[in-house]
Amino acid sequence: MKRALALALALGVRDAAAEPRQVAHWLRYVAVDYPGAVRQGQVIQQEEFDEQLALLDRSLQELRAAGDREVLYKRVQELRALVEARGPEAEVGARARGLADALLLGEGLVVPAGVSLERGKAIFARACASCHGEDGSGDTALGRTLRPRPADLQDPVLAEQRSPLGVALAVEWGIPGTAMVPRSDLSPGERWDVAFHVLSLGREGAKRPAGGPDLSLQELAWMSNQELRGLVLAVGAPRAEAERWMDGYRLALPGGAASAASQGRWALREARLLAPWDRAASAAAVGRALTATASLRREGGALPGALAALTPQASAEQLAEVELALLRASQPRQAHPDLERWWLLPPALLMLLWLLRWWRR
Numbered sequence: 001m002k003r004a005l006a007l008a009l010a011l012g013v014r015d016a017a018a019e020p021r022q023v024a025h026w027l028r029y030v031a032v033d034y035p036g037a038v039r040q041g042q043v044i045q046q047e048e049f050d051e052q053l054a055l056l057d058r059s060l061q062e063l064r065a066a067g068d069r070e071v072l073y074k075r076v077q078e079l080r081a082l083v084e085a086r087g088p089e090a091e092v093g094a095r096a097r098g099l100a101d102a103l104l105l106g107e108g109l110v111v112p113a114g115v116s117l118e119r120g121k122a123i124f125a126r127a128c129a130s131c132h133g134e135d136g137s138g139d140t141a142l143g144r145t146l147r148p149r150p151a152d153l154q155d156p157v158l159a160e161q162r163s164p165l166g167v168a169l170a171v172e173w174g175i176p177g178t179a180m181v182p183r184s185d186l187s188p189g190e191r192w193d194v195a196f197h198v199l200s201l202g203r204e205g206a207k208r209p210a211g212g213p214d215l216s217l218q219e220l221a222w223m224s225n226q227e228l229r230g231l232v233l234a235v236g237a238p239r240a241e242a243e244r245w246m247d248g249y250r251l252a253l254p255g256g257a258a259s260a261a262s263q264g265r266w267a268l269r270e271a272r273l274l275a276p277w278d279r280a281a282s283a284a285a286v287g288r289a290l291t292a293t294a295s296l297r298r299e300g301g302a303l304p305g306a307l308a309a310l311t312p313q314a315s316a317e318q319l320a321e322v323e324l325a326l327l328r329a330s331q332p333r334q335a336h337p338d339l340e341r342w343w344l345l346p347p348a349l350l351m352l353l354w355l356l357r358w359w360r361r
């Protein structure tokens with residue numbers, strides 16, 4: 001167990017106010033790191049495993065103090081039991097993330113327009129690279145002296161579970177008992193810049209990143225790589241193209257306002273996450289989805305049918321189906337012009353030369 005955290009728990013030290021964002025951060029941390037602690041029912045990293053249980057205990061303490069979150073409290077208890085029983089990685093991850101998201105929805109975490117990967121890279125070099133290295137691998141002189149070592153931000157297993165939101169929260173709250181301390185010197189906007197940059201690590205050299213329906217910044221911020229890949233495959237990306245689409249989503253961020261379809265999807269996602277514990281809030285979110293997609297319902301095609309069948313009492317599965325229908329009906333995202341079209345140039349020039357010669361004959 002990480003020492004400071006162990007101490008805090010032993011002494012019963014608690015922060016003054018229950019902070020939903022902080023609890024959500026711990027739950028997300030469990031979601032990301034559990035596969036590094038338990039694999040196929042076996043503890044492979046005892047320290048990590050103990051830390052996860054401690055974070056869940058601490059979350060329960062906070063939720064109990066908050067008082068008004070009984071259903072959530074019970075679900076976190078169930079999650080703790082599942083972790084203690086060394087349950088399946090996928091299930092722990094999905095449950096922990098679902099709980100965290102439900103907590104975060106009430107927090108109004110809106111990603112500001114104009115998030116910049118370029119700024120994020122500069123912030124990373126200044127504020128993170130001393131430990132994590134410019135490439136995120138964590139192999140630095142300072143990093144080697146730390147226990148635990150800085151996370152390898154390129155590790156493919158951990159990267160699957162990572163999202164810009166998760167990184168932004170890690171930067172805001174730090175990771176208890178490690179050298180990764182909260183960074184109140186960075187503004188919320190800077191935290192988003194650097195978080196999106198972290199998700200682009202290891203992809204920078206990608207050729208022709210592009211493809212896929214347009215997703216809003218907000219959607220991209222909340223989705224882990226795993227979720228994003230699942231969605232890319234669900235809308236029918238050929239397997240060979242899926243990674244190229246992923247590169248596109250992480251390297252070329254959308255600039256403009258969110259489309260009607262994407263606003264609708266976002267509201268449906270809220271409805272789906274809230275459905276298990278707050279029917280009224282979930283129903284209100286369905287209402288917002290219907291308002292946001294009013295223009296789409298007037299057009300023809302399969303989508304209006306799916307939307308018309310939507311009711312405030314829809315189950316999580318039904319909501320997910322309509323989300324997918326909205327995604328399928330979305331405009332393809334605007335490819336990054338420099339990255340997408342340059343390869344057309346050489347064949348186009350060759351064609352022109354060939355035509356010129358043909359005319360001269």
Ligand code: HEC
Nearest residue numbers: 032127128131148149150151167170171175178179180194
């Ligand atoms: C003083 C060294 C140090 C600095 C500076 C630092 N980190 Fe960390 N970071 C760590 C350590 C150590 C861990 C590992 C914690 C663990 O193993 O539980 C970590 C973990 C993380 C994680 C969690 C990895 C995961 O599992 O998802 C993220 C994300 C992260 N750091 C991002 C950043 C970003 C972004 C910055 C700059 C704003 C930064 N770090 C600055 C030391 C540092």
